[in-house]
Amino acid sequence: APAAKIINGKLVAEQIREEVRVEVARMKDAIGVVPGLAVILVGSRRDSQTYVRNKKNACEAVGVKSYEVNLPEDCSEDEVIKHIETFNSDPSVHGILVQLPLPSHMNDENILNAVSIEKDVDGFHPLNIGRLAMQGRDPFFVPCTPKGCMELLHRYGVEIKGKRAVVIGRSNIVGMPAALLLQKANATVSIVHSKTKNPEEITRQADIVIAAVGVANLVRGSWIKPGAAIIDVGINTVDDPARPRGYRLVGDVCYEEASKVAGAITPVPGGVGPMTIAMLLSNTLESAKRIHKFE
């Protein structure tokens, strides 16, 4: 069997960053506006700190201004919301992002709902999700990771309209919005989750699979229809004594098996991973353009 085409997310993400950089410069030249992204980090989780630092660096590289607020683990919900409201009314901020997870004493819903819908570059507000689900409405922002999945399909010429698509996983931040996007693009979508009885059989019918589960190598070669396009969102660690850190990253799809059956597939790492931040930059630019009516 011919090997699957590798969908190079790293490369596409670089292209998108470069496109954003050019547009940011053009906007600055034309109207003197620089897109701004505010990131709120509560507590001192190592992984969250890393994510926030990566986002700041990515902003810097394309000319987006970043603003950061660090709040202590034990601060109050009201304090977080006060900072959000300051950013809501700050005209130099076009996107606001609250790094998840929040400390357990806080109510995610209250906090995320405080972000102005015009600056919700993560696209997690229920009003935004509702518009994503509805025909004839458009969301203000498409959530970054699912938007990245769609962008990969588009840039690799994968036809979506009229195709069967299976999304494995239905989380608010990846699986569910990915299913809604595929459906808006006129795929026939099925959603597989932990209560699904025959995931293998259903997945094998799909021309397009998006896997966002968090279970290493769940999707085996036998789950895949020959020639299907596979987008693997999963980022899982498995022990590997041969690596200096003692582990390596794998996706939700067994790459070794799947790449022999699929028509196209994203690797992990280097597939969807790098797309998320690229889409965050793209959403922030889009927001600044919309707010300043710049085309």
Place this chain on the structure above:
Amino acid sequence: APAAKIINGKLVAEQIREEVRVEVARMKDAIGVVPGLAVILVGSRRDSQTYVRNKKNACEAVGVKSYEVNLPEDCSEDEVIKHIETFNSDPSVHGILVQLPLPSHMNDENILNAVSIEKDVDGFHPLNIGRLAMQGRDPFFVPCTPKGCMELLHRYGVEIKGKRAVVIGRSNIVGMPAALLLQKANATVSIVHSKTKNPEEITRQADIVIAAVGVANLVRGSWIKPGAAIIDVGINTVDDPARPRGYRLVGDVCYEEASKVAGAITPVPGGVGPMTIAMLLSNTLESAKRIHKFE
């Protein structure tokens, strides 16, 4: 083959109306509050006038107070919105309903968004749809027709969790929310629409089918898995010279064929049809209870 069990929506709707009537009386006795439903009708379409009259009569029969506003076809969007706002702040009104379709010079979105989310008993507000789509969130109101479909499945003991479900149609008012509800109830859901290439094959995998298409007799016996539960939302007219009016009503499912294969099926008329108004009464009661914190 044994004939399918007939899901008697007329009977279930009567039961629900009776349940609502009892609760309305109990609330009135206990706290002196009578649930109120406001209906706004723009223009003078015959069918819309009939629907509004049916809703008013249904309210009366269970003790819900109804308020009606009739506006001329050529009134402005602002006028409609002004009436909505009056009802939003009227404490005797717990549900507000704008009869669709609106005249073509009006923007449905602007008007529906004006209805207070606490009184949106139709459940059409995008914020409400977003909450319906999200895990860990609950909608304020479940849209009436899809809620009626679920109620029929529940009252006839159809198991949903872990089952395959196919929804044919993806409109904002029926198909899409029906799919989200089945998914919240842990079915594995596929959505079939006009761009789907092999609807017959996909539908035949389903243990539960909800058809909301608007095409008479689209779903044939051969589309149905033996023993499946079939909910037919369609209301279509076909010529029938034998009837006094010259036509009769049929669903989206070919009842004659399907009832020989299915395990359970709703007839048209007398299936989903009567459930919609029953659910509207139930949503209005629920709203009054929530607003007055009455349990």
